[in-house]
Amino acid sequence: MKRAKKPSKPxxxxxxxxxxxxxxxxxxxxxxxxxxxRLAEAIGGTAALKFYRGTLAETMRLARDRRWRTAIAVTPDxxxxxxxxxxxxxxxxxxxxxxxxxIGRRMARAFSRFKPEPTIIVGSDIPGLKPxxxxxxxxxLREADVVLGPAGDGGFWLVGLRRGDAAARLFSGVRWSSxxxxxxxxxxxxxxxxxxxxxxxxDVDDGASYRRWRxxxxxx
Numbered sequence: 001m002k003r004a005k006k007p008s009k010p011x012x013x014x015x016x017x018x019x020x021x022x023x024x025x026x027x028x029x030x031x032x033x034x035x036x037x038r039l040a041e042a043i044g045g046t047a048a049l050k051f052y053r054g055t056l057a058e059t060m061r062l063a064r065d066r067r068w069r070t071a072i073a074v075t076p077d078x079x080x081x082x083x084x085x086x087x088x089x090x091x092x093x094x095x096x097x098x099x100x101x102x103i104g105r106r107m108a109r110a111f112s113r114f115k116p117e118p119t120i121i122v123g124s125d126i127p128g129l130k131p132x133x134x135x136x137x138x139x140x141l142r143e144a145d146v147v148l149g150p151a152g153d154g155g156f157w158l159v160g161l162r163r164g165d166a167a168a169r170l171f172s173g174v175r176w177s178s179x180x181x182x183x184x185x186x187x188x189x190x191x192x193x194x195x196x197x198x199x200x201x202x203d204v205d206d207g208a209s210y211r212r213w214r215x216x217x218x219x220x
Contacts, residue, residue, distance in 0.1 A: 042207025
């Protein structure tokens, strides 16, 4: 009499699911006197607010792209409600407060929140920012640990990390709002870190960057 064969146990399937790309948009409440203070000194408060509202609307279009999941990190924290950003943010997008501290501490907090997802952070004051810029940055983040988008003023308009573990150390002691911001971040990278760069764009914060952007627009 033949023995009945024991049913074989199903083999566990190897996970082929790639890490989900996460885009975090840093957004300020678009109110007079709350945004673009240095730019307002050069072109006036009304013009600065109009500029920010325009770039904010353009930036929010990135959230519609399904190649990545988008989170909106807002400041002040009390504006982290859909009602305050009605018309700009879809209900399916996560809205989180940036929290306290300088821009470095707030970015480190965002990276920590979304680790281990490959995460890219951009601001909402970068005219000319297109989905293709973000797609190329995520593509380079597949092989690199860090991706940086240099700005014309010595800072950067984009930063991406494959993992957010080292974000707090990376952004500590950086001279923000200066021509040294990008070089300071690079100096804090581990020697073994694989670093990639994307195109230079204008991060419009003051009168000088605003003029450079207008001149670039005039040149087409």
